[in-house]
Amino acid sequence: MPHTRRTDGVLLALAAVWGSSYLTAKTATDALPVLIVLFLRYAIGALVCLAALRGVGSLTRDEKRYGSLLGLTQAAVLVLETYGVAHTSAGNAGLIISLTLVLTPVLDRGRLPGRFFLAVGVCVVGVGLLVSGNGLRAPGAGDLLMLGAAVVRAGHVVLVGRVTAGRAVRPFQVTAVQTAVGAVLFLVPAAPGLPVLARTGAATWAQLVYLALCCGLCAFLAQTWAVQRTSATRASLLLGTEPVWALLVGVGLGGERLTALGVLGAALIVSGTYWGQSVERVHRAASSEAVRDAALRRAGADLSRAR
Template sequence: MRTSSSFVRDVPVLLVAVVWGSSFLAVQRVAEPGTVVAMLVLRFALMLPVLGAFAWPALRRMGRREWLGGALLGLVLSGIFLLETYGAVHTSATNAGLIISLTMVFTPLAESALGRTSLPRAFLAAAGLSVLGIALLTGGGGLKAPSLGDLLMLGAALVRTVHVLTMSRIPAIRGTDSLAATWVQLATATAVFALVAPLAGPAPWTVAASYGPSQWAWLLHLTLLCTLFAFFVQMWAVRTTSPSRVSLLLGTEPLWAAVFGITLAGDHLGPPALFGAVLVLIGTEWGRRTSAPAAQRAVDPESEGDREPEAGPVPTPTPEPDLEPDLESSPASAPASA
C-alpha cells in the first residue's frame, strides 16, 4: 500500500518533467525568430488572470518591499524566457533541453564560489563530464562552433543560475507566499515582453490572428501544462513528498526533451553527438546526486525552513525549471522552463 501511495504521488511530478521536456518542441511549433516576443506576450497574458485569481488573497497582503523584490526577480526571469525561447527556435529541441540542464551544474558551482566552500570531487568530475558532453553535442564531435541557438541556451542556463541565487538572497521575498511571488515575477516579465514587442516583430494580436488550431493547441499546452499545471503540481508535491524526490523526478526533464526531439521533431544525432548527449544526462544527474548531500550539510539548522529547495530550470522551476534550479526546485521559480 505504501509503494502504491508513493507511485500515485510520483506520477504527477513525473508528468511535469515530461511536459517540460516537450516545451522546447512546443516553442518551435508556435514561434519563429520574428514572433518570439509576441508569442511570449500571448502565452503569459492567457495565464496571468488564472494564476492571479488564486494568488489574489496573498497579493493583497504583500508589502512594497515584497512587490519590488518580486519585480526584480521578474526582470531576471524575462531574460531567461527570452534567451530560452530565442534559443529554442535557433537550435534543435534535443540540444535545447540538454544544454539548459547545465543549470543543475552551474548553480552548485556558483554557490560554492560565492560561499567560498568546496564541492565534492565527484561533483567536479560530473561537471567536467557535462561540459565535455555539451562540446560533443554541439560540435558534432569535431571542431564546429556551437550554433547561435546553442549559445543562447547556454546563456539561459547561466541566467537561470543567477535567478536562483538572487531569489535566495532577497530577504524581502523570503517569507512571501510562493504563489503571489510567482505571479509578480511573471507579471513583470510579461510587462517587459509587452514593451519590447513593438520593436521585435509583429504585434501579439497579429500573431494570434495568424495561428491555426494546431498553433493554438501548442500555445495552450505551454500555458496550461508547462506553466500552470507544473506550478500547482510542485506546490502540492513539496507538501506531500520530499524535496529531494521531487528534484530527482524533475531532473528527468532533459531526457524527455531528447525523446521528444528525436521522435517528434526529427532531430538526428550522429554517434559523437549521441555520445555527448548521454554524457550530459549522466553528468547532470551525477552532479545532482553528489551536490545534494553537501548542500544539505551546509544548511544552518535554525534557518533551514527559509532555504529554497533546487532548477528547471525550473527553475524550478527553473523554473525554471532549474530551477532551474532546473526546479529550480523552488515553486516560485518553476515557470522558468521554456
C-alpha cells in the first residue's frame, strides 16, 4: 500500500539520517572543540523551538519538570557520544551505540529469557572483533565512551517511557525544554572557546545545523509521525538499520576502513541486535497475553462467586 510504503520510507530515511550523524559529529569535532559542538547543537535547536512555540500557549508544570529531567539525561548521552565519536571511527560509533536496542529491555524489564542474553553475548563478541583492528586488543577510549553512551542512552529511553506514561505531556514541548536545558548546561564550559566561531567555515556551520535540526528536532517529529502510522515492531526493525547506515556512511563518505575481523564484528552486532529485539518482542507479547488470561480468570471466578 502507498501509505505503508511512505511510512516505511520515512523510517528508513530517519535511520539513515541518524546513521549519518556520527560522521557529521566526528567531522565537526575535528574543526571545533567538543563542548562548543555540543553547545551549538543544543542552542540552534532551542532557538528554533522557542520560535515555533510562540503563540502555542504556556508549558505545563509536568512538561517543564520532566523536560528538565530528560534534558539532563539526554545531555549525558550526548557528552559521551560526542567525545566517543571524536576518538573512534564513525562506523564503530554507530555500531556500538546500537547496543542500546538490547540494553534497554534489560533496564526496563529485568527478567528476560536466556536466549535474549545469548543475543547480548553475540553483540559483545561483535564489539570485541569490531574494535580489534588487525588483531585482538583492548577497546580504545572512544570505543569505551560509546559503550558508556549506549548504557546511558538505554537508561534515558527507559526514563522517557516512565515519566511520560499516563501524563498529558506534548512531545514537542518536552523536546523544547530538553534543548533549552542542554544549551544552558553547555554555555558556561563552552563560553571561553566561542570566539573561535568567528573563524569557523560555512561547511562546519552546515554540519552543526544538520546535527541540531535534521538529526534532532526534525528526526524526532518524523519518528513520532511514522510510529503513529505503523506497528512498533515494524518501526523498530526499520530504525534498527541505523548502525548499517552509520557504517556505510563512514566507509563510503568518510574513507574509513574495516578489516576482515571488523566486518565480522559488525555482522555479529547487527545480527545479535535483531535477534535480541525479536526475543524481547515475543517475550513481551507472551507476558501480556498471560496477564490478560489471568485477568479473565479472576473476572470469571468473581462472576461465579457473585452467582
